[in-house]
Amino acid sequence: MTYDLLIKGGHVLDPGQGLDGIRDIAITDGKITKIAAGIPPEDAHRVVEIHGAGRHVVPGLIDLHTHVAAGAITEGVGMGMCDPDDIGVRSGVTTVVDCGSVGVANLGVFPAHILPRARTRVAVMVNAGSHAHTMPGPADVRSLDDISRDVLQRAAAHNPGLIAGVKLRIVGPVFQTAGEEIITTAKAAATDLGVPLMVHIGDSTARDEASAARRAELTRFLLRSFQPGDILTHLCTPNSGRVLDPAGNPYPEVAEARANGVVLDSALGRGNFGIEVARRQADLGLYPDTISSDLTAGGQTFHSLLECMAKFMSIGYSLADVVKAATGSAAAALGRQDELGAIAVGRDADLSVIDVVEGDFSFTDTTGQAFRGGYGLVPVRTLKAGEEFSPGWGTHPWGWLPASAGDGDGDGDGDKA
Numbered sequence: 145m146t147y148d149l150l151i152k153g154g155h156v157l158d159p160g161q162g163l164d165g166i167r168d169i170a171i172t173d174g175k176i177t178k179i180a181a182g183i184p185p186e187d188a189h190r191v192v193e194i195h196g197a198g199r200h201v202v203p204g205l206i207d208l209h210t211h212v213a214a215g216a217i218t219e220g221v222g223m224g225m226c227d228p229d230d231i232g233v234r235s236g237v238t239t240v241v242d243c244g245s246v247g248v249a250n251l252g253v254f255p256a257h258i259l260p261r262a263r264t265r266v267a268v269m270v271n272a273g274s275h276a277h278t279m280p281g282p283a284d285v286r287s288l289d290d291i292s293r294d295v296l297q298r299a300a301a302h303n304p305g306l307i308a309g310v311k312l313r314i315v316g317p318v319f320q321t322a323g324e325e326i327i328t329t330a331k332a333a334a335t336d337l338g339v340p341l342m343v344h345i346g347d348s349t350a351r352d353e354a355s356a357a358r359r360a361e362l363t364r365f366l367l368r369s370f371q372p373g374d375i376l377t378h379l380c381t382p383n384s385g386r387v388l389d390p391a392g393n394p395y396p397e398v399a400e401a402r403a404n405g406v407v408l409d410s411a412l413g414r415g416n417f418g419i420e421v422a423r424r425q426a427d428l429g430l431y432p433d434t435i436s437s438d439l440t441a442g443g444q445t446f447h448s449l450l451e452c453m454a455k456f457m458s459i460g461y462s463l464a465d466v467v468k469a470a471t472g473s474a475a476a477a478l479g480r481q482d483e484l485g486a487i488a489v490g491r492d493a494d495l496s497v498i499d500v501v502e503g504d505f506s507f508t509d510t511t512g513q514a515f516r517g518g519y520g521l522v523p524v525r526t527l528k529a530g531e532e533f534s535p536g537w538g539t540h541p542w543g544w545l546p547a548s549a550g551d552g553d554g555d556g557d558g559d560k561a
Contacts, residue, residue, distance in 0.1 A: 146170070146187040147178070148172045148190065148530065149170070149189070149192065150185060151169040151171070151194060152191055152194065153194050153195070154166070155199065157200045157463065158203050159464045159465075161486050161487055166181060167201075168182065169201065169487065170187070170188065171493040171527075171530045174492060174531070175493060176491050176493050192532075198502070199498070199500075200497070200499075201495055202467045202487075202497075203494060203496070204496050204526070205450075205496045206238070206239040206240075206471060206474035206475055206484060207240045207436050207437050207449045208436040208477055209342075209409060209413075210226065210243065211277070211438070212227065212242045212266060213245035214226060215253065216253040218278070221278070221279070221280055222280065223277035223440055223441075224440055224441025225441055226441055231437070231449070232265075232266075233263050233533040234535055235523055236449070236496045236498055236523030237264065237449050237496070238526060238527075239484060240266055240267075241267045241308065242254070242267070243377070244277070244284070244312075244342070248292070249275050249276070250276075251268075251299050251303065251307075254266070254268050255303060265484075267308040267478060269309035269310060269342055270307050271310075272284070272296075272312040272326075272333060273285040273291065273312075274295070275290070281316075282315050283315050283317070284315065285312070285313070287318055291326065291329050293329070293332060296333050296337065307337055308478065309375070310330060310333050310337065310340075310341050311341075311344070312326070312327065314347060314362055314363070314366070319358070320358055323362040327362065327366055331369055331370075331374075334374075340374050340375055340407075341371075341375070342374070342377055343374075343375070343377065344377050344411075344416075345359075345363050345376060345377070345381060345387070346381030346382075346384070346385050346416045350383075355384060360386075360395075363385045363387060367398060367401040368401075371405075373406075375406070375407040375409050376406060376409065377410075377438075378411050378416035379408045379425070380432070381415075381416035381421065382421050383415070383416060394425075408434075409432060409433065412437060412452045413440070413510075414440070417452075417509050418510055419455075419459070419509040419513055419515045422455075423459050426460060432456075432469060434477050435449070435466055435470050436452070436470075437449045437452050444539060448538075453466035453469075454505070454519050454520055456469075457517060458505075458516065458519070492530070494527065494529065496523065496527075497523070498521055499522040499524055500519055502518060502519060503519070503520060503545070503548060504516060504549040505518070505545065506546060506547045506548065520544070520546050522545060523544065
């Protein structure tokens with residue numbers, strides 16, 4: 145026998161590698177060893193036949209924005225966290241990035257407890273705020289003193305290779321007076337560590353006119369402060385600090401930042417996706433580079449990375465568009481495009497088998513506005529470095545698919561009973 149495993153007869157879709165058609169994928173020792181049509185099944189110890197209309201084999205999905213510090217946050221006090229495998233390999237996703245769930249106060253929970261038991265690949269961004277999401281309330285940073293560049297450097301030195309980025313959220317009253325100083329300090333901390341800075345825009349607590357105007361100023365300052373590889377997250381937020389001006393046009397700094405290599409990440413979450421904002425941006429050609437979920441424990445019952453991808457398909461993005469945004473583009477945003485996000489010989493066999501289901505589905509955005517889409521995406525099987533995982537039940541009581549439009553009983557089956 146030549147191969148350990150043969151994934152046979154699937155519609156392989158990898159926009160980054162120019163793959164879009166029926167191919168077989170041979171795997172040995174967890175690595176992809178051959179991609180071709182018609183590989184003989186007798187050449188493999190085990191064969192998985194891919195059947196079904198709409199079934200695709202895509203590179204292992206990468207969720208660039210999640211919160212998976214389960215066990216690091218006291219339940220009922222700080223932000224609820226997800227188990228990395230629940231939203232990872234059991235949801236069709238092979239790699240997740242934890243985006244600032246922890247600061248230096250509890251960063252050690254990752255190497256001690258979370259990474260050793262996770263079957264999903266987990267990258268970790270440390271919060272600029274020392275105590276991050278461990279405390280109640282929406283703000284991570286309450287004063288400039290919450291950010292200690294010295295302590296962040298010590299944390300990185302004691303955890304070599306752990307910190308993939310620094311995360312900052314422009315949320316809370318301190319940004320009204322000290323916003324530029326906080327952004328500048330967080331950027332300097334990321335530069336100290338040689339990693340990108342990811343910044344959350346969209347402050348739902350800034351509701352009055354003066355606060356909203358101030359958040360807009362800070363978003364523009366942030367975009368001017370970014371360096372190549374830095375990440376703006378929540379591109380489609382309807383909250384204060386969004387990238388569109390009151391007339392619905394992007395601030396000029398947006399195009400300048402993108403031209404300078406800044407990554408624009410969607411990170412829908414429960415609180416930062418406005419369908420009208422996303423539609424307006426699509427009309428303007430302002431597309432996110434990456435699609436991510438911003439999943440927390442609360443969001444886990446609301447959507448998944450695949451459902452986030454389907455939401456963008458509802459406004460005209462193709463399947464290839466959303467797959468690229470959650471594979472090759474996400475890998476590049478992590479600086480790991482040479483090892484992740486592609487179906488290529490010699491790479492780890494990270495594969496997501498998904499079903500593209502046509503229908504009339506209902507989605508909801510942050511503002512509560514319902515909108516409809518023609519596709520739902522469902523995980524069928526996940527391979528992470530050749531190891532196979534079956535999906536969990538799904539994010540809704542009825543499973544993975546979004547609710548059918550007009551479904552009267554909420555079970556997603558479209559009946560009125």
